[in-house]
Amino acid sequence: MVESVNPATGETVESYEDHTEEEALDALDAAVDTFEEWRETTFAHRQSLLENAADVLRERQDEYAELMTREMGKPIEQARAEIEKCAWVCEYYAETAESHLAEEQLSVGPTDSAVVRYEPLGPVLAVMPWNFPFWQVFRFAAPNLAAGNVGLLKHSSNSPGSGQAIEEVFREAGFPEGAFQNLFVGSEVASTLIADDRLRAVTLTGSVGAGQAVAEQAGANLKKTVLELGGSDPFVVLDDAPVEETAAKAAHARLQNGGQSCIAAKRFIVHTDVYDEFVDAFVEEMDSWTVGDPLEEETQVGPQADAELMEELHDQVQRTLDEGAEALLGGEPLDREGAYYPPTVLTNVPRDAAAACEETFGPVAAVFEVESEDEAAELANDSEFGLGASVWTGDPAGRGRAFAKRFEAGCCFVNEYVKSDPRVPFGGVKDSGYGRELSKAGIREFVNRKTLWVNHDLTEGSE
Known part of the structure; x- marks a missing residue:
């Protein structure tokens, strides 16, 4: 069981039953199946569902804010602001995903043409922390769902209820069942998922030690990673x-x-x-x-x-x-x-x-x-x-x-304190990690940058 404990009182907020390895792999099966259809949906369809998600967040803002406050102690006013920021990032990618991922024409000579396409990779595992239990997840989920990927979430044991609530947001917004799934699993099951060929990428926000462990596992399996680690x-x-x-x-x-x-x-x-x-x-x-x-x-x-x-x-x-x-x-x-x-x-x-x-x-x-x-x-x-x-x-x-x-x-x-904003890239260097979240840079992290070259001059029978 995973227990959510209120740090202000020491009382148990809720208990959740762990998913078994078999259940986690079943979730990956569902993600793979959903991806095959989700990747073919239009940007207009994804935009509509992201806008729905923003509406759900605002309609249930007080409920979600109180949940995260009870789970990790965030002052309630700041918790409401976090929910609003999650709605903003959904709306941002609803508005910009198509332009951020538009084909780019390249100049390759008078008889040839080339474009770069940005195509989704598939299921992505997100390992997320407790300190911003909604925002950290939404800044991953909104761009990746908009890009045509699907997500699996391993949330912190401090905020299990937040992970479950986020899955419910996407379900209520109309996303297909396998598009975003929350898993109550530990590091061992997460490692099993990372080793599975069907999982295509991993993103983690957490400690340096956690980042090193995930990067090592992902590297051994040739998986793309984005890491946002500590800071001083x-x-x-x-x-x-x-x-x-x-x-x-x-x-x-x-x-x-x-x-x-x-x-x-x-x-x-x-x-x-x-x-x-x-x-x-x-x-x-x-x-x-x-x-x-x-x-x-x-x-x-x-x-x-x-x-x-x-x-x-x-x-x-x-x-x-x-x-x-x-x-x-x-x-x-x-x-x-x-x-x-x-x-x-x-x-x-x-x-x-x-x-x-x-x-x-x-x-x-x-x-x-x-x-x-x-x-x-x-x-x-x-x-x-x-x-x-x-x-x-x-x-x-x-x-x-x-x-x-x-x-x-x-x-x-x-003359401004550091903050994250959907409109600008976010990420670090040195032991603070690598890769970027948010803005155009963030939505392009987990895509296949496919070069498509066409020779327009070759005719049948030419030497």
Whole structure:
């Protein structure tokens, strides 16, 4: 059985029976059968069903938002926003899939023609995490269903109900039964699916270790993969940045979703000329966020997703403090029921300390003081991760854009915190993974880029 546990109360939300290996393979059978028909459907038909899915999400927004809040502790207002974003990505690909996948004409000479076609691959396995239990799945599912692929979902054990609900969304929207299927399976059964010749690709959002394991399995079976892994995003504050406004954005960048986001700002790198002013404003902003019951409307920071994750986060904080850092705010689990960790600000962080080198997946900010842009860029890139990065300045078009080019990351923002958006590619470099999701780049990841060449000059009997 898979149990969904409310991290705010410790109570069991629901229990779900695991699928057996035989049932998972039956689901793959159904996916293969459905694909043969689904791949031949028109873009107009797929567009209509994606628009239906957006309608279902909005009609049941409160229900789905409460489900994810109970499963992983997301504040209810943020949960509703996540459902709305899922509806948006469905509508985005309903509007753009056909143009993103249109044949491309190539110039190959006066007597020949060539085009590149973008054709679906088949069944794709998605291994998805708990922190954005609807959005992570929809940003995979919407483009792939629009492209003519079919999907199998292995969701996190923290959010099994969300996986089941997402399958229901697509069924209610009118997608055929085998187009998108949720599986309650563990890693062993997932490995069996990856090894099966009928599964054509795998995408994973998760830890570096999980990504390495899936990439190894998929590589051994010559399967295409897209990996979105961890992040330790730098938030660089230059000496001309508007401090008060930047500090407010910094708190949001760190605390959104309880700090449990791969693209949350985690390392705050601040020029010495504005360091003291920024730290004062940042601590005040972080302290102003309301921690509480995630089902209450005023709550901005809920519990961590489970007690074990909170303990891991606290261990990172303790090791960082032991290595010489100072906690200006927070630094201890809250004395209340549930897995609550408060907004925490660490300063004087040694550059080899845990909070500097590891991904802190919770509301903990490590602040560093630098004396130049060059030092800021060097520290920003001194990480095994390369998912997102942001720079803050009074000259965004000039100085900010020039600095952003120096980041070793996939998603680089100037005077804005890092976020995913259906209209732009999303993904990282280094240990943050490879491949891209969203936009035209995302829908083209799991397709056959087929070259079709025609010689128009060859006549029968010619030599």
